[in-house]
Amino acid sequence: MILLIVALVGNHLTNAKHFPLHESYRFPLYGILTSMFLGTVILVITELTYSYFLRYIFKENITLRLALRFLFTSLGIITLLYIPIFYVFGKIEDADFDLYALSIxxxxxxxxxxxxxTAVYALEIYTLYKNQLEQGTLLIKNGNRKKVLRIKEISYGYTVHKIVYLVEENGTINPTDFTLKILESTLEAYGFFRASRNVLLHPRAVKEMKAIENGKLSVVLQPVFLEQEQLKIVVSRYKKKGFMLWFENGDSMLPTIEG
Structure with missing residues (x-):
């Protein structure tokens, strides 16, 4: 129905003779049928492309880059098919090939x-993205041992002697073979922030914070380990603004990540 309405309105506005109030008005039946056919082809192309991305591309991860890749892939295929369709219908109508008309x-x-x-698939892709955040896991390796961590149960990660450890909400410490930079790129979408050179954390890891000298910020983390009463990190004055902005927006992330 939407396709029919678009075809009717569009074809009545593309040519003065097709406008209903024109003295030599002619119903644009051919144009409407052409638009309906082209629109149907476009719908099929887009749905097939989305099905492919859903099965092979969006299965593991969804990012803005991949969403844009879906959009431009669909538009690319539409472009490849539009040109021969335009040429064929021009031959049927016995019209000369017009590069300007083709381009416009x-x-x-x-x-x-x-x-x-964008209007049809944006909400669906965003819903898939949220579901992936809620169900996200991380496979960590330590020598021959492997363990799957649920990302929503990780509080923070830190580096000691070039080894990165991930701390769960229950206080469990997991050594990994990741670098903190790789973890940062992986966990950024889940609300994690690189608070310092050696620490990557989620808002749930912040117990309390206070401003200290030289514009820095002292942050107490949770949970603690190694029988420490408190575990503190210092956020530099250069990162303080970004840290506060991230933390203030953290409340809206928590329900999404923690389900």
């Missing part, structure tokens, strides 16, 4: 498709 028609089609694809 293609640009308008791609613009409309980009808007419609």
């Amino acid at each position: 028609g293609l640009l308008i089609t791609l613009a409309i498709c980009a808007i419609l694809i």
